[in-house]
Amino acid sequence: MCAVVSADLASAPPAERVRLAVSGMTCAACSARVERRLNKLDGVTATVNYATGIASIDAGAVPVEQLCAEVVAAGYTAEPAASGGSAFAPSASGQAEVVDLRRRMCVALVAFFPLADLSVMFAMVPSTRFSGWQLLLTVLALPVVLWSAAPLHLRAVRNARHGGVGMDTLVSVGVLTATLWSLQAMYLRPPRTDTPDGVWAAIWSSDSIYLEAAAGVTAFVLAGRYFEARARRTAGDALAALAALAAHEVTILTRDGREIIVPTAELGVGRQFVVRPGETIAADGVVIGGASSVDAAAMTGESVPVQVRAGDSVVGGTVALTGRLTVEATAVGADTALSGMIRLVEQAQQGKARMQRVADRVSAVFVPIVFALAAATFVGWLLLGGGTDRAASAAIAVLVVACPCALGLAIPTALLVASGRGAQLGIFIKGHQALEATRDVDVVVFDKTGTLTNGRMRVVAVGTDSFAEAEVVRLAGAVEAASEHAVAGAIADHARAAAELDPVEDFEAMPGLGAQGRVLNRQVLVGRPRLMTERGLLVPDTLAAEADRHARAGRTAVLVAVDGRVAAVVAVADTVKDSAAAAIERLHRLGLRTVVLTGDNEHVARAVAAEVGVTEVHAELLPHDKVTVIEQLRAAGHRVAMVGDGINDGAALATADLGLAIGAGTDVAIAAADIILVRADLDTVPDAVELAHATLRTIRGNLMWAFGYNIVAIPIAALGWLNPLVAGAAMAFSSFFVVTNSLRLRRVRPGR
Template sequence: MHDHSLHQAADQAIPAGERARDPICGMMVAKATALTSERAGRTFYFCSPACKQIFEDPERELKSMRTRVALALTGVLALAVLRAGAFLALAAGATIVSWAPIPALPWFTWGVWLFILVTPVQFIGGWSFYKGAWAALRSWSINMDLLIALGTTVAYFYSVAVVFAPDILPVKVEERDVYFEVSAVIIAFVLLGRYMEEIIKKRSSAAVRKLMDLRPAIAHVIRDGKEEEIPAEAIMAGEIVVLRPGERIPTDGEVIEGSSAVDESMLTGESMPVSKEPGAGVIGGSLNKSGMLRFKATRVGKDTALSQIIRLVEEAQSSTAQVQRIADEVTRYFVPAVVIVAFLAFFGWWIAGNFPQGLLAFIAVLIISCPCALGVATPAALMVGVGRGADAGILIRGAEVLERARKLNVVVFDKTGTLTKGEPNVTDVVPLGSLDEAGLLRLAAAVEVGSEHPLGEAIVRGATMRNLELPAVTSFEGIAGHGISGMAEGRKILLGNRRLFAREGIDVAPAEQTMAALEQGGKTAMLVGFDGALAGIVAVADTLKPEAKEAVAALRSEGIDVIMLSGDNKRTAEAIGRELGIDHIIAEVLPGDKAAMIRDLQTKGNIVAMVGDGVNDAPALATADIGIAIGSGSDVAKETGGIILMRDDVRQVVYAIRLSRATLRKIKQNLFWAFIYNSIGIPIAALGFLNPIIAAAAMALSSLSVVANSALLKRARLDV
């Protein structure tokens, strides 16, 4: 209900680059005249002191609002008691004056009592409306506060004139024709609705606050050879930070000593602790679980991953979707028109001889037309949607991404490191002689110890994972284009291709059928020889991520075509595509050609998302309608993706797309109901069929319904 986003046409004169959106109320303000506040190296702009206060100290502002709500409700309750007491007194045949607590003062009439009770509500409870109205007038805009202040002030001062100076009014009135109650109840309803809205928004936008709470207040660093305790923000790049179990990591860095398990769940959404050894990177804000670490600070202050994440979430939550920009354009002219309709209704009823009814119609039109629901329709849904994404380790850069996600019909995956693990692993060990699988792999790994070739490293890693003890190898020989050989346990070991075995005079015919099948499956098959005979086959491949097939199936169920881009040869790429259930494979693509492939898909009318690792795939990510950078938790700033997945899990692609679509649906639902509400309510109010008190209640209810509808996003089923 805190809507300041509606402006007059004069606002259009301000160039886009010189305007900014108030993160609290959504109002577009001129940077040159707006109030400002700094956070994490970024400047925020505000339309009024009230918005700035909410941003800088939301708890204090909520407490102040609670006080004003209590005052307003107390006043309204007192009015109800007074009205009930007067009714009972009249029913008993007494006069109002004889019922009053001070019968000796005849000037304490019914109207004076109402004046005494309502005045604090009008000017203390409603003070925020006057402040907001003044801020709007100064910036040549019309906002909700101005409409409420105008409507209630007219009702209040008209009633004051009826009680204390009835002769100045253009028609003859009696003291019972006062509207003090209308003014007080409107203020109470609107304040109560705004207070409830702020509570719901506070619960829904917890993501940024939770991220900010991750920053520890103090840190322990080594200075002049001694450990010192300093404020965390005073850490300088290059300093050595000491981290004990149970402490939060104060800044980004690289481990130089110690080992531990670190909980990064609040940043990445990954529940399992991550092992940290010397050389590993640590992210500020994550929690050290077990061991003691020393690390060198590499990025501090606003450059840390946590600061970048907070900035991205804040920017996304305060961004403007195209649907909201259309709503802003409509309401730019809608609100001034409403003020004209209110005055026409007033003068129409007055000319018809019913001045009091005209006054009620004037107030009702102003109150029912307050476009508070329009103002919060987009921010409320964005706040919940982007916040839910941040909780799951998904960063959405802005509202534009949500809109493009609605029309998305093609998702292109880079293969290596995205659908696959990005490193070769042993997939098959096939004995063809006297050795079993363990014995065969043990000998193959023995001759590859110390190898820098990725395939050799994969074989050694496979043996290590099986806890195999490798024999020492002598007489090691590498044969270019063929393979390697060496002596172990007094026997010669061979590992290589068919050419190596032909050179050694060893028949490989018994292995041909198995070799062909493995190669058809996209694997690299290597022959192993032992003591002059064929011993078996070891196959290595870049294995699929276990969740990749599930993610592809989920995307296809959403009606999205899935394409895989790969630099591998066509046979290998097609084998992986078959395993994943992907029909459209583009193989043998050079890294520089990926962006051209995306453009080609777009020229055919497709809305394309590109999923990659955010480094080699940067041009393609930037070219796509939606770039999705995956597994980028430690270096957010370099990413070009519109969506950043902190966790290396391709199922989050599906989650992110579903979340984007669900959020945009909520925005559209909110805007629809807000427009319908105003379109129906204004003519009813102008014709005199709507009491201003009912209008205020309906307005408060409409805004609450928009916020509550947005909050339902937290319950939407999005998981694969």
């Protein structure tokens, strides 16, 4: 089986394309800009992955230097990415970006609240002003406008240099315009001394001081960017976790029999290397000496370690548990099965990363239109004789009221609240893509081992023939306690739970068959029926029938012989989780189809599926087979959710429309998934689906409000019916509505 894994996964075409690591991208629109720039070159086809920061390019005859120059010309930086496996690795710069955004956001929020109160009060009620009030407002506003908003200004300048505009441009211009107009109103105009009669009179006749709008826009936009950056930084963790599985060093055998430790990069095809117990196998190969139990769950999903000996194939990234192996390498570097799996995950994530947020998709049209409307408003009022103040007031009102705070908050605030509610329910939602993917999910695919089952072998039944069960279990447990096999461990744990184990003498392990030893002067033999046959022992009909029944049910049947007489059959199995059947039933009630995909054998898979209520089973699958099944379901028009926990599930989780990983699973599965189920309780699967649906509905409502608000508010501002102060308040109210609507997610109760 392992040989097939290596051959098929490694046959996935290695990336012959040029790969560039692109820095400086801040949104999906940035990756689209780089992609368009590269694709304008003759013979070049490029795809830019915003999540990983990697541009994959079929470059034709275009040199790498020219490709990098094109990226720089678009306003970003680029350098050739590392070859082989994944080019992505978490960087300190990603964390620095998150920390910097959080710091700037906090400064903006701290200054905004007193600034909002004082700015409104001084603008509307001149009698409250005191000597130096202008300096107080300036000291509060400038750190926000100049320092906190600096990244927005810099990106606006960079966009302008390269002939583009975006949301950063609109925010920057709106903030700076409101600030400059407010400063000239405070310092260059004669102060008002009258006190308007009534609130509305105070509003309409207030001075043109809009510093609270400038600070509020900055604070709210930075909050949205912070939550986005924090989520984006983890987007490539699956690739880094997969790459971390590979061994960094390998012990090679020289022609004179010496053992030398070298970096795995120096290992070539045909070279022999040594794997000791507990070490990771460095490359795909064939065992030419020794025997060992190998944990192959990372690549095959098999719940029981695989016994390998001379002539068997092994896969890089798996772990030798017991004996020492001598292996001849058949595939190394980018040609190994592990590298093939890395490419599968990377390719799957490439497609997901191209999903752009609604705000980014409309920015190319929305921002120029707002600027045009603001300019037209200013000119129109001048032509109509409204005066400079009136024209500037209306134009600033258009810019301020159109600032996309609600649009920027629509997704992050809903995600934040959903994440908090999800944490209470044992669910972690990674990002907007996970929620969008649930829209039409109609098939839920489950891995078996560690997902539907507990992932641990346990004794589920003991049958005896003329022997006391407790005595047989104690004797068998004593022998198995000296073995490292997973089945032996289950029997030893079962015996140890009842009584203290006796010491074993003359212990001998027989790989692939069983073990024997002397306990309390009694000869005990524990192993497969084949071992009993080879020793010439007669298996009683009742025990043979019981062993056959367990085998048909997908359990491992182990026979125990005491003093040359077969005394008992012990059934060992990976038990089904208590919550599995109820979770499957809830999914069926939601109208979802369920499927089981597993690397285990057909009998085991169907037995588990029948117990939990799933009728569609695909067994004995390798990692790329799981990907194939999911792709076939998607090609048939289905939206597929995948639930898994193992390394071998990483590619399938990334390929599915929605990946859900059991939190107790491997780092690779968790990193590749869209939703993490913190508890092993499978009730969290339907809970996650319901919470995701509720969150998606909330996001849609937020976006509808944000767009509807702009459609209504911008014309009103352009007609001069909105004082910029009122425009700022309207903008703030739109953000308040979005936040309040998102907070409703705290009351979501899945299953009710």
